[in-house]
Amino acid sequence: MAELPAEHLRVDGDVVPAGGPGASLLEALRAAGIHAAKQACGRGECGACTVLVGDRAVMSCTMPAATVADEVTTAAGLGDDAADLRAAFADHAAFQCGFCTPGQVVRAAAVLRASVDRTRDEIVRAMSGNVCRCTGYKQIVDAVCAVAESRRAAR
Ligand code: FES
Ligand code: FES
Incomplete structure (x- = not known):
């Protein structure tokens, strides 16, 4: 699979922007119109924003989007x-x-x-x-x- 530039994410089979500088993965997802990951506490305490990065479940509100290299899978994907x-x-x-x-x-x-x-x-x-x-x-x-x-x- 071709390398993506760091400013993009692969989410549920689509390619979307990784958001602005310092954006969390959750912010990038929601800015791209992907709402399956929910915004709640915003500080890693509730799990509403959980997505898979590769096979690992992560709280997307605390993960910088720019650090995500693997496929992201939301509940919808x-x-x-x-x-x-x-x-x-x-x-x-x-x-x-x-x-x-x-x-x-x-x-x-x-x-x-x-x-x-x-x-x-x-x-x-x-x-x-x-x-x-x-x-x-x-x-x-x-x-x-x-x-x-x-x-x-x-x-
Ligand atoms: S929104 Fe609560 S852990 Fe991310
Ligand atoms: S918070 Fe309402 S079903 Fe879990």
Whole structure:
């Protein structure tokens, strides 16, 4: 794949500007009209802005856009890979207002890509940087555990 100039990002299969000097990855995404990553605390405390950079889940509000070289994937770009996760979130009522959900789904996608063999407690810890003010978390963890279980069964 051709090298991109540092002032561009590859996001969900498209090429977009990396924003102005000092722009965070979240600022660059939103300036490019990509709203799947949510703006909330703006200081790395809530996870609403979580995206994948390569296979790593990052809080895009604290990551300088200019440092991002790998493909960025938002919740909107996860595609069929995450169809079971999206279905599990719906089946387990793992959202209410939905504001945290794109970040939760991206985090869960990264957690499950890394391993489907984590215990429930390990999944709770792995998801713990993503805050939800509505659900009380149980439904979110239930959804992620259900996908881990079904992916284990399908191996
Ligand atoms: S908006 Fe990025 S962690 Fe809260
Ligand atoms: S569903 Fe409302 S913040 Fe999580």
